[in-house]
Amino acid sequence: MSVPRRRRRLPDEVRAAAVRAVLSLAFTLVGVVVATLASYAGSGMLVPALMAMGLGVFGTMWCLLEILISRQIAAQRARVPGSAHPTTGGRPPSEPLAARPFPRADGSVYQQPHQSHRPAYQPPQPRPRIPAPRP
Structure with missing residues (x-):
């Protein structure tokens, strides 16, 4: 028969919530x-x-929302790298990010927020009228 596992104590802020x-x-x-x-008695205490009930x-x-938030905060605090519990450790550091590309001469890689990748709108030009051939 297995021994039941002891539950960990809740953090203070979670217990208070x-x-x-x-x-x-x-x-x-x-x-x-x-x-x-009060509704059965027809009393004035109903309102x-x-x-108070509302x-x-x-x-x-x-x-209840405070409990959820405080549990999340406590879990994030426990997930610090190097903590005592094996499942609460953070992720190992990842490889360094690849270098970003240098901006091109036309500036197409890094643009200001107001600039667009599309050219400005050009209204369509009217087609030249070709006269119909005469018989």
Whole structure:
């Protein structure tokens, strides 16, 4: 039987974001319960409870997005070359890039942004009229 692998501890900013998400979700669920009970009772607390529930849904989504972002940031920090974990190391340095071509005499390799590769528009010239042969 294999020994279960220990899970690594989440970084502090990810754990803090997860705690905020759980608290926001609890706040939203309390708002749902209060709104449901206020609607059954016909109480005046319905509108504030619905507003609190809406804010709670917005806050919960915000916290979930914060968790995703903080996890990405923590993963990028862990992928530093020379880190202790073998799968978190960065890519080995690549070969140097090839030299860029020198600009040509006509300047076609490096052009300014306002310059175009196409020649300027020339309106079509009218064709000369050839008279029809007479019999």
